[in-house]
Amino acid sequence: MRAPIVAPGVVLAGAGLGAVVSGVTLLPGPVGLAAAIGVLCAGAFLLWPWAVLPVGIIGGAVVGAVLSGGDVRGYIAVKVLLLAAGGVALVVRHWLGVEKRGQRTVADLGMLVLVGLTVVAAAYGLAVGNLPAEVLVAAYQVATIPVYFFVATHTLTTPRRILAAGILYVVLAGVFTAISVTAPGRHGGLITLMAIPALIWVAGRVRGWRRAGAVLLGGFFAVDVLLASYRGIWLAAALTGLLMLVRGGRTVRTGLAATVAAAIAVAGVLALQPGVRERAQEITRGFEQSAGYRGVESEVGLGVFADQPLVGAGLGQTTQDIYLSGFTFTDVGPVYHAFYVTVLANLGLVGLLLVLWPILRSIRVGLRARDGVALPFAALSCGFLAAALFAAPTDGHWELGLLPALTLLTAHHEGVRRRRLARPPLLRGALARTGVAA
Numbered sequence: 001m002r003a004p005i006v007a008p009g010v011v012l013a014g015a016g017l018g019a020v021v022s023g024v025t026l027l028p029g030p031v032g033l034a035a036a037i038g039v040l041c042a043g044a045f046l047l048w049p050w051a052v053l054p055v056g057i058i059g060g061a062v063v064g065a066v067l068s069g070g071d072v073r074g075y076i077a078v079k080v081l082l083l084a085a086g087g088v089a090l091v092v093r094h095w096l097g098v099e100k101r102g103q104r105t106v107a108d109l110g111m112l113v114l115v116g117l118t119v120v121a122a123a124y125g126l127a128v129g130n131l132p133a134e135v136l137v138a139a140y141q142v143a144t145i146p147v148y149f150f151v152a153t154h155t156l157t158t159p160r161r162i163l164a165a166g167i168l169y170v171v172l173a174g175v176f177t178a179i180s181v182t183a184p185g186r187h188g189g190l191i192t193l194m195a196i197p198a199l200i201w202v203a204g205r206v207r208g209w210r211r212a213g214a215v216l217l218g219g220f221f222a223v224d225v226l227l228a229s230y231r232g233i234w235l236a237a238a239l240t241g242l243l244m245l246v247r248g249g250r251t252v253r254t255g256l257a258a259t260v261a262a263a264i265a266v267a268g269v270l271a272l273q274p275g276v277r278e279r280a281q282e283i284t285r286g287f288e289q290s291a292g293y294r295g296v297e298s299e300v301g302l303g304v305f306a307d308q309p310l311v312g313a314g315l316g317q318t319t320q321d322i323y324l325s326g327f328t329f330t331d332v333g334p335v336y337h338a339f340y341v342t343v344l345a346n347l348g349l350v351g352l353l354l355v356l357w358p359i360l361r362s363i364r365v366g367l368r369a370r371d372g373v374a375l376p377f378a379a380l381s382c383g384f385l386a387a388a389l390f391a392a393p394t395d396g397h398w399e400l401g402l403l404p405a406l407t408l409l410t411a412h413h414e415g416v417r418r419r420r421l422a423r424p425p426l427l428r429g430a431l432a433r434t435g436v437a438a
Helices: 008-026 029-047 049-067 070-098 108-126 132-155 159-180 190-205 206-224 231-247 250-270 272-289 294-307 339-366 373-387 398-423 425-434
Strands: 319-323 330-331
Touching: 029 108, 049 070, 049 132, 049 159, 049 190, 070 132, 108 132, 108 339, 132 339, 132 398, 159 190, 159 206, 159 398, 190 206, 190 231, 190 250, 190 373, 206 250, 206 425, 231 250, 231 373, 294 319, 294 330, 294 339, 330 425, 339 373, 339 398, 373 398
Parallel strands: none
Antiparallel strands: 319 330
């Protein structure tokens, strides 16, 4: 068979360069740059589909902040663009016959029902007169959960892909955090918290320089979470750590203890940096700040829920001309600072149960594995479910879709590996000789 004249990487690089040049020159301003990035990413995802989520999460946060200029709609548009590029790449790979079917899980039905719920509730919202723009905003808050779930189950189909995606995510998150850790006023901590529980598990499993690297990186990320000055993230981190301590076996507890010790040491070193000290001062101010208008806002949403408790007022519901203490008269809804209030006001009790159903199923599976890699993801899911009491980020609770997928995928692959190891050696050898997968 003749070797290809041009390597695939060269073709990709040339196509990417052409897309960037064409997009920037033919389309105006940020639109052209966004289009070029979308085409370039789609090409990259054709070769490395496991990179969709790491690039979409971290790259979306960075590129979105740059291109949107602080506009939330532009920020969300960039993240949607990157996920859409990943979807196009997957479709092409299936068409070429080089992509396997997505991994099935016990939460698939629940997530599909959630997709159907979004469509029905959006139609209901439009039928009762909710503004189309508000319906779209509310629909995004719900749909982002199953979207991230199915992107994960269709791109992270093997243990090798999960490992590759995890390494890429940690590298990108490490670079991003190292650049921004000394920047006063930067809030968040979500990106780094997503990686810490898995690093804790790795630190308990490996030895030597690999353990040292996992521990130091986990400690560095833990300091960034502490400096986030975001109470919802602190609550998620605390509950995650507590669950890993209580439910975890020796491996998990060893990694947890080593990471906590490393976090204390890293914090002592970083305290020498003026920017870090200034960020640390924001922690005190964070505790002193009141909830502001969030309490009044939640009362409005719960009032909407009380009027229509079963199915809510439909996606996009808005209460007009409400006075928020210390703020002004404004329209409240469809999104509230408390995620559960958002769900109850827009979808009612039925919607809340359907949102929680697949997430809780995955948590139940993950908490069974005391030393398995599924435990950190299940514990983190519990942490973010608790944080959702007080938070509803503008880009949606995508982590409530991604973490259940990671929990179920890792639990499945770990179960397959254990069944293989449990087979008698003679049987494994016979299966290997006959070509049957062990």
